[in-house]
Amino acid sequence: MENRGSPEKIKAGFLEPWRVNNLPEPPKPTLVNVLKTIGPGVIVLMLSIGSGEWLIGPKSAVEWGTTVLWICTVSSIFQIMLNFSFARYALYCGEGVCVGFSRIWPGPKLWALIWSALLVLSVSPGWAAASATALAAIILGRIPEAGDLNLVNTAGIILTLLVLFLCSFGRSIERNLEKVGWIIVSFIVGSLIVLNVVLVAPRYWIQTLEGFFSFGSIPEGMDPVLLGSFAGYAGAGGFLNTVVSNWMKDKGFGMGSKVGHVSGLIGGEKVSISSTGWVFRPTEGNLRRWRAWWRFVLIDQWLITWLGWMIGMYLCVLLAVGLIPPGTIIEPWACAAYQGQAVSRFLGYAGWIWVMAIGTWTLFSTQLGATESFVRQITDILWNCSKWMREKICRGDIRRIYYLIFVGIVFYFIVSILVVRLPLWLIYIVANMANVVFVVSAIQILVLTYKYIPREIKPPLYETILVFASIPFYWYFSASAFRRTFGQIGFYGLNLFYITIIILNLIALKKK
Secondary structure (H helix, E strand, C coil), rough: CCCCCCCCCCCCCCCCCCEECEEEEEEECCCCCHHHHHHHHHHHHHCCCCHHCCCHHHHHHHCCCHHHHHHHHHHHHHHHHHHHHHHHHHHHHHCCCCHHHHCCCCHHHHEEEHHHHHHCCEEEEEEEHHHHHHHHHHHHHCCHHHHHHHHHHHHHHHHHHHHHHCCCEEHHHHHHHHHHHHHHHHHHHHHHHHHHHHHHHHHHHHHHHHCCCCCHHHHHHHCCCCCCCCHHHHHHCCHHHCCCHHHHHHCCCCCHHCCCCCCCCCCCCCCEEEEEECCCCCCCCHHHHHHHHHHHHHHHHHHHHHHHHHHHHHHHHHHHHHHHHCCCCHHHHHHHHHHHHHHHHCCHHHHHHHHHHHHHHHHHHHHHHHHHHHHHHHHHHHHCHHHHHHHHHHCCHHHHHHHHHHHHHHHHHHHHHCCCCCCCHHHHHHHHHHHHHHHHHHHHHHHHHHHHHHHHHHHHHHHHHHHHHHHHHHHHHHHHHHHHHHHHHHHHHHHHHHHHHHHHHHHHCCCC
């Protein structure tokens, strides 16, 4: 007989011990409940169909050929395996994985600092610049030039404030993002399907599809920074993968329902959020419920997130290679210009607006999801790792620190827009930081999984192998990009960082 409401606790690393209770009963596996439950996958897909699909993927394929698309196939498989590992941790204990990483030896004084730094380095005002450029192009009827800076800046400020607005209402921020995600993804995918069917010749459909299976082909002379950014943003992109654990716990997956969620500043209410996770004993009843919960995760991640990644990249690249001569050296926004001009020949000015609207929503979705992801994870790290923050600053209401950080990042973006002419290549640098995050998170999620997850719910062997294999994959792309950008000092410095991370986590794995 299972013990209900047990006050038992389990010590787990360097944060507060986990509390123990039974795993909540999952929804019945009906179509309606599946549609209600798959929200995290939709959010990840919304922010994924962004810079990688609209800018980096098409530029790479047009300049260097569609054979580079195999990188998307491999990267997306690695990323979905990482997502499963992050989701498993969240379902088991109701914590985001960045909080979990702070449980590992030597504790939060090191790991909370490292992960906060990685998150900060992964945030780019370039998202605002990119979506603002697309919005200004709708108004101007052409790609903005140097003389249109004031218009682009104004558009950037408006869109940045819109991000804060959309995350300020409702009983659950996760639910808000989910609703917006369905709208944005439906519009983008539907529009791309129609445009490709009407404008792109059948031979490009086959050529583009074959590129996803041209494994191992790397064109000689391809810029390592562009190549690395393509690998990093082919799916979600580094810290945008780790946040799947935060959204699953906010959605109430598994033990996440025991922890609480962040509600809106307006229309929401103060929600009691646990300062530590809740776990369950692997009893027969809990394992039965776990298997039922895990089926929802499989649907959410395979059918929504992974399939959406592949379709999104395919459609965006197809439209570019079908309309732009191969080998054309293009600036990031030249793709959109070519595509907009081609569509306008059939539909006039409305065709230009249509293509730029796709670009605006595609890039804004990344700006929205990535900004909230950053705020969410920094908030969780501070809440779970600092008793002083919970009691003195938040006074028991997590929204205090959540919106303080949110306003701070919005202010940073606006100042960056006004003071600096943000180059779109800044997105490439941030995309390469995604590869660094993948290396570190893959190492640490393996430690978390095999040190703290019960044997009965550990991942299958193939998942562990693929997560392990992702480490040298992203190591290669990040090291190549760092060598190209920062020279030998950057190359050796990054490798020293990785080696240190491995040594620390091997020590942690052996410690009791």
